[in-house]
Amino acid sequence: MSSVADKQTTPSSLLDRSDVRVTHASGLVETVNAFKDRVRSGDLGSLPVIVGLVLIWSIFTIINPVFLSANNLVNLLFDCSTVGIIALGIVCVLMLGEIDLSVGSMSGVGSALLGVLWVKQGLPVPLAIGISLCAGALTGLCYAYMRTRFGMPSFVSTLAGLLALLGFQLFLLGSTGSINLPYGSSMVSFGQLLIIPTWLSYVLALVPGLVMMVMGIRVRQKRMAVRLSAKSMTTVLVKPLLLTVLLVVVVGYLNQSRGVPWMFGVFVTLVLGLNYALTKTRWGRCMFAVGGNAEAARRAGINVKRIYVSAFVLCSTLATLGGVFAASRLASASQQAGTADVNLNAIAAAVIGGTSLFGGRGSAWSALLGIIVIQSIANGLTLLNLPSAHRYMITGAVLAIAVIVDSLARQSRLSHGKA
Numbered sequence: 001m002s003s004v005a006d007k008q009t010t011p012s013s014l015l016d017r018s019d020v021r022v023t024h025a026s027g028l029v030e031t032v033n034a035f036k037d038r039v040r041s042g043d044l045g046s047l048p049v050i051v052g053l054v055l056i057w058s059i060f061t062i063i064n065p066v067f068l069s070a071n072n073l074v075n076l077l078f079d080c081s082t083v084g085i086i087a088l089g090i091v092c093v094l095m096l097g098e099i100d101l102s103v104g105s106m107s108g109v110g111s112a113l114l115g116v117l118w119v120k121q122g123l124p125v126p127l128a129i130g131i132s133l134c135a136g137a138l139t140g141l142c143y144a145y146m147r148t149r150f151g152m153p154s155f156v157s158t159l160a161g162l163l164a165l166l167g168f169q170l171f172l173l174g175s176t177g178s179i180n181l182p183y184g185s186s187m188v189s190f191g192q193l194l195i196i197p198t199w200l201s202y203v204l205a206l207v208p209g210l211v212m213m214v215m216g217i218r219v220r221q222k223r224m225a226v227r228l229s230a231k232s233m234t235t236v237l238v239k240p241l242l243l244t245v246l247l248v249v250v251v252g253y254l255n256q257s258r259g260v261p262w263m264f265g266v267f268v269t270l271v272l273g274l275n276y277a278l279t280k281t282r283w284g285r286c287m288f289a290v291g292g293n294a295e296a297a298r299r300a301g302i303n304v305k306r307i308y309v310s311a312f313v314l315c316s317t318l319a320t321l322g323g324v325f326a327a328s329r330l331a332s333a334s335q336q337a338g339t340a341d342v343n344l345n346a347i348a349a350a351v352i353g354g355t356s357l358f359g360g361r362g363s364a365w366s367a368l369l370g371i372i373v374i375q376s377i378a379n380g381l382t383l384l385n386l387p388s389a390h391r392y393m394i395t396g397a398v399l400a401i402a403v404i405v406d407s408l409a410r411q412s413r414l415s416h417g418k419a
Contacts, residue, residue, distance in 0.1 A: 048354070048402070048405050049352060049353055049354055049366075049369045049370065049373060049402075050369070052352075052373060052398070052401075053369065053372060053373055053376065056373065056376050056377060056380070057376060059380075060376070060380035060383070060384075063380075063384060064380070064383050064384060066383055067379070067380055067383055069257070070253055070254055070255075070256045070257035070258075071257040071258065072379065072383070073253075073254060073257075074254055074257050074258045074259070074260075074261065075379070076372075076375055076376065076379050077254075077260065077261050077263075077264040078191075078192075078261050078263060078264065078329065079375050079378075079379070080264065080267070080368075080371045080372055080375045081261070081263040081264045081266070081267040081325060081329075082107075082263075082322050082325045082326040082329055083322065083326075083342060083345045083346055083349065083371055083374075083375075084267050084322075084349065084367055084368060084371035085267055085270060085318050085319075085321055085322040085325060085367075086103050086104075086107055086318060086319045086322035086323075086342065086346040087345075087346045087347075087349035087350045087353075087366075087367035087370060087371050088267075088270055088271060088274060088318050088364060088367040089103060089314055089315035089316070089317070089318030089319050089322075089346075090103060090315060090346050090347055090349070090350040090355075090367070091274070091350045091353075091355050091362050091363070091364060091366050091367050092274075092287070092310075092311040092312075092314045092315050093154065093311050093312060093315045094350055094351070094355045094356070094357060094359070094362060095287055095288070095291045095311070095355065095356075095359060095360065095361070095362045096287070096290055096291045096294075096307070096308065096311050096359055097291055097357075097358060097359025097360070098147070098154040098308075098311070098312075098359075099154050099155055099158065099347070100143065100154065100158045100312070100315045100316070100319075101155065101158040101159050101161075101162050101343060102139075102143075102158040102159070102161040102162040102165055102316075102319075103315065103316070103319040103322075103342070103343060103346050103347075104162070104319075104338040104339060104342035104343035104346065105161070105162045105163075105165035105166045105169065105338050105339075106136055106139060106161075106165055106316050106319040106320055106323065106338070107319045107320065107322045107323030107326060107337065107338040107342060108165070108166070108169045108323055108335075108337040108338025108339065108342075109132075109135065109136075109165050109168055109169045109172070109320070109323065109338070110132045110133075110135075110136060110319070110320035110321065110322070110323030110324050110327075111323040111324060111326055111327035111333040111334075111337040111338070112169045112172040112173050112179070112323075112333045112337070113128070113131065113132040113135060113172065113320075114128050114129065114132055114181075114187075114323075114324050114327050114333060115172075115173070115179030115181065115327065115332075115333035116172050116173075116179065116333075117131055117132070118181075118187075119179050119180075119181060119182070120179065125185075125186065125187055129324055132320050132323075132324060133317050133320050133321060135320065136316040136317040136318075136319060136320030136321070137313050137316060137317045139161065139165070139316045140309075140312040140313035140314070140315055140316030140317060141309065141312070141313055142157075142161070143157050143158060143161065143312045143316070144305075144308045144309040144311075144312040144313065145309075147308055147312070148304075148305040148308050148309070154312075162343075166339075169335070169337070169338070170335060173333065173334070173335055177334060177335045178332055178333065178334035178335065179332065179333045179334075180331065180332045181327060181328065181331045181332055181333070183331055187327075187328040188328055188331045190262060190263060190328050191263060191325060191326075191327075191328030191329035191330070191331070192328075192329065192331070194261065194262040194263070195258050195259040195260065195261055195262065196259060196260045196261070196262055196265055197259075198255050198259060201251045201254075201255065201259060201260045202248065202251055202252075204251075204265070205244070205247035205248050205250075205251045206244060206247075206248070208240075208243060208244075208247065208272070209240040209241065209243045209244030209247070210240070210244075212239065212240040212243065213236070213237060213240035213241075216231070216236040216237075216239075216240065217233075217236060220233070220236055263325060263328075263329070267368075268368070270318075271364045271365065271367060271368050272364075273364075274364035275363060275364035275365060278363065278364060279363075283307075283310065286302045286303075286307050287307060287311065288360060288361075289302055290302060290304055290307045290308075291359035291360035291361070291362075292359065292360035293360075319346075322346075323337060323338060326338075341392070341395075344395070345371070345374050345395070348370065348374060348395060348398075348399045348402075349366075349367055349370030349371040349373070349374050350362070350366050350367055350370055351366075351370070351399060351402050351403060352366075352369075352370040352373050352374065352398060352399060352402040353365065353366030353367055353368070353369040353370025353371075353373070354366045354369070354370075355370075357403065373398065374395055374398075377391060377394050377395055377398070378391050378395075381394070
């Protein structure tokens with residue numbers, strides 16, 4: 001006679017298998033086929049940016065093999081961290097169908113506050129950074145208040161904030177226009193020199209795969225316990241193992257040069273933290289709900305105003321942190337900090353990485369993948385001794401393609417009833 005446990009694993013006894021119109025992917029082959037079906041229906045995820053990144057790296061490597069050298073990739077990771085953190089905040093507001101045009105100026109104010117409080121006023125570095133982050137959070141709170149209280153479009157409020165913050169940055173820096181950070185200090189070393197120890201980098205490379213594996217096994221056990229269909233153990237284990245192998249290979253290659261920068265490690269930690277918050281918490285589910293349809297979310301009992309506040313506060317705070325990192329990277333806070341193409345790159349990184357401009361779709365990985373694409377273009381063109389004009393044109397073209405792909409994918413999801 002078969003046991004109760006055996007009966008629970010029989011497809012006919014599973015509660016979610018009663019509707020024959022719904023397909024369930026349990027095995028590895030079924031999972032691959034389900035992925036193909038999602039792509040055909042317009043649920044592309046990070047696939048376009050990964051394909052684009054492979055093409056970009058292949059082209060630059062063919063033209064100049066130095067591009068894929070370990071030393072050049074370490075420099076690339078340093079450069080990705082500052083704007084990448086700002087892009088991480090942009091992901092939060094874009095998911096709600098909003099925008100923050102002041103992140104560049106906010107990062108400039110963050111670097112200026114660090115210089116004034118630490119260098120001129122003599123405050124400890126942690127306290128100076130903390131005050132700067134509080135200023136960023138307060139700015140985001142103001143944007144959220146104008147959006148929820150007066151219905152002011154975020155495009156207008158953040159555009160006004162861009163000008164106000166730029167003026168505040170100039171006021172903080174005074175007539176000199178710049179503040180040099182002490183060379184050799186912990187902050188400057190963090191932004192230019194500090195590398196994760198080799199042994200620790202390998203340990204950290206194992207963590208994402210192990211966490212993914214443990215969570216996958218737990219989810220499988222919980223679903224089986226309540227008689228729901230679950231992925232096979234092979235399917236649960238394959239993805240974490242592949243991710244672990246990839247990360248170990250990458251870390252090993254980078255360690256042939258200087259290794260993995262601490263700055264990039266902090267950036268990836270923030271990405272993992274936001275990814276967990278968006279996918280595993282009630283707040284994350286509310287973010288997706290409000291971004292998809294704010295009125296429907298309100299009627300479902302979600303505090304829409306609180307979600308807007310959290311998104312704008314996170315965005316401005318992360319922009320400030322990006323400015324602090326940029327100051328440590330350049331060893332100075334100047335009037336040029338946060339200007340030029342910082343806004344463009346931060347917003348473009350989120351969109352190129354896969355976050356939808358229409359709201360309701362996106363992930364923390366968008367910031368990481370998008371900024372790697374943008375910095376790869378800038379780094380590759382620099383190695384080819386091409387002017388900045390080419391970088392702006394190519395980045396703009398890539399951004400346009402990303403938006404077109406997003407629009408076409410959205411139309412495909414609508415036609416398949418999956419929007």
